[in-house]
Amino acid sequence: MKKLSLLIMAMAVIAPAAFADGGSFSGTMDFFYAADIKNDAAYRRDERFDLNYSAAMEDTRIKADLRAEEDTLKLNDPTSKFYSADENATVYLREGYISQDINFGGGIDSINFRAGRIIYTWGNADELKPVDILNPQDYTFLLFKPIEERKLGVWSADATVYFTQDIFLEGVTIEEFEPDEVENSRIFNIDSAETAQLNVTNSIQPDMNNLAKPHYALRAGAELFGADVHAIWYDGYDYEPAFMSQLTSNPLLPVASTVYYPEIQMIGLDFQRALFSGISVRGEAGYFIKGKTFALKDTNSPNPADNPFLYSLVTGGNGFVEKHLVDVTAGFDVANLFVEKLYMNAEYNGEIMADHTGDIQQDEAEHTILATIDYPFFDDKITPKLRCLYNINDNAFAAGAEAAFKISAPYSITAGVWIIDGKKNSYYGEFSDNDLMYLEGTATF
Amino acid sequence: MKKKIFAFALSVLFVLPAVRLSAADDGLTGLQIADKIEASNVSSKGLVTKAVLELKNIASQDAEKRGCIMESVSENGLKKAAFRFTDSSYRGTTFLTLDKDGGDKITYIYLASVGSPRQIEASDRENNFVDTDFSNEDLGGSNTADYTYTRLADKKIGDMDCYFLEKAPKNKSSKYSKYQMLVDKTSFIPVMVKAFDKTGRLVKTIKMDNIKKVSDSIYVPYGITVVDVDKKHSSVITVTQAAEKQVNKGNFNKNKMDMKWPEE
Structure with missing residues (x-):
């Protein structure tokens, strides 16, 4: 959190200069809290602050996204590349490039x-x-x-x-x-x-x-x-x-x-x-x-x-x-x-192996169906959303339901649940210990 | 008495044709006027318009403002137009309409959460652009070939001479039965558009006012108000800055919809 605070303060100092220079700063703060449904315990607290800088001068453009993050799931796990024994947050350049057009x-x-x-x-x-x-x-x-x-x-x-x-x-x-x-x-x-x-x-x-x-x-x-x-x-x-x-x-x-x-x-x-x-x-x-x-x-x-x-x-x-x-x-x-506005997306994914033999663990063809439905209403302030991935071979699925509430254009709150089920050694079933309920708040500026 | 009758008969003979002549003295058909609307107020250099969009729930008076920018350019008679939100959680959401040869249009929407442009289908153009009351077609223009046009008797709004058009969608699955449009004869800007549903009920109005000349041949409405009659919701664009200026043609490239514009 210390790094996060420093980053916010740095942004407050740098921003006026950047605006004067033709570039602009923007940002997103995202707070994600999840509870482990099966074990009735805290699952994850992920707090992110993305500081974005963008500038465009004639045919040249600059874009950068500096992310400060405190994620309990990664920082408490020594196997994670984000793990650091003496830090409780991480800051990294998620994206940053210069682009030049020649017409x-x-x-x-x-x-x-x-x-x-x-x-x-x-x-x-x-x-x-x-x-x-x-x-x-x-x-x-x-x-x-x-x-x-x-x-x-x-x-x-x-x-x-x-x-x-x-x-x-x-x-x-x-x-x-x-x-x-x-x-x-x-x-x-x-x-x-x-x-x-x-x-x-x-x-x-x-x-x-x-x-x-x-x-x-x-x-x-x-x-x-x-x-x-x-x-x-x-x-x-x-x-x-x-x-x-x-x-x-x-x-x-x-x-x-x-x-x-x-x-x-x-x-x-x-x-x-x-x-x-x-x-x-x-x-x-x-x-x-x-x-x-x-x-x-x-x-x-x-x-x-x-x-x-x-x-x-x-x-x-x-x-x-x-x-x-x-x-x-x-x-x-x-x-x-x-x-009107009831949106549906349905997709099929297939993984088909060439020259499959019976001694290979994975089936010759793996079939997965993905479906998403959402429907914004109440002046688009509330958007419920359903998503499901179903693996036909293993009869396993991952499904999520959430409702997003747009407080105003810069602020939103989302509450949802994800359930994963299937045989323990199946495509999604191996993650079945990760059922969770979550609450997420997002602010942009 | 005979003199009065004679005078009346003369007036019928001479004045009425004159009135009729004033309704269509330019000989333009409804379709030709629609084509002129599409061809007017475009620039081969580029037109950049910055604005504030206010979304308002008319019943509750809840309102929300966002910055936006619109750019257009005409290349070889083909128009390209882009609309982008410049702040809030919608920042970067961009809408692009490209004229194609043969009078067709192709439209794309870019959402940062998706990361690549999504092609929008023609009937989807009647749907509202994200949470605004503007349809995708309102922002990108319509295919004149998708409608039949009837020119009605011209009207006058204050001291503004207007064409009066009625257009009906050829697509039977359209949610509208017809539109009525009053088009300023000087600027070719549709100053008032009324949209009617299948039962003939008024469901949406678009009003453009405060028209200003920003270059020799380009007029821009500094106020655009769209009202969704059923939802009692309005979207008001107030232009803060408009200019004809050279724009990077790459701003209209669907593969660069994630790139910042210098004019933002």
């Missing part, structure tokens, strides 16, 4: 360069976004917070050539590696039933000094028959951890595993198109041709012939196999479902 009049409309810590938004689906993989995410919020709020900026450079305002080619090179925030023991219990064999001993992060290893993305965009379409190529690291296991000589710990972040290659596509009667279709798909690994089945049998995972280890494997994967999300929005 032309001929065959090229303009070129835009950006450099700094950037949050990218690629793809047109919601939440389950196969091609929106340029930024690590804070998964400690699971899906309670929207994806844009979960993302963390990456130091990178971005150049976009606009041949017309609709046709462009964009190239990104990413110069740092920051894994997804998933090593939080409160949320991600990797010793759970599903991964009992994964006694993680260490973690290997990519060496970003090795320039021989590419970490870049390309995107081409065009408007085709009224649809916005993008083709994407990504060659870089996966922010999600993967595992490799090996046998040890320790009888108490016969298997040890290592977390690593594989290099992945993906070809992607996304689109959006407004159709009729307030309906729009949107979707995206990624075909991963490198780096997606899947655990072999562990039957707990000591006989390798009956246990694919053990068989892999004794024959020199690491318990995992790499496969091509198609990850696709497609769905539609209805702006006015039955009554």
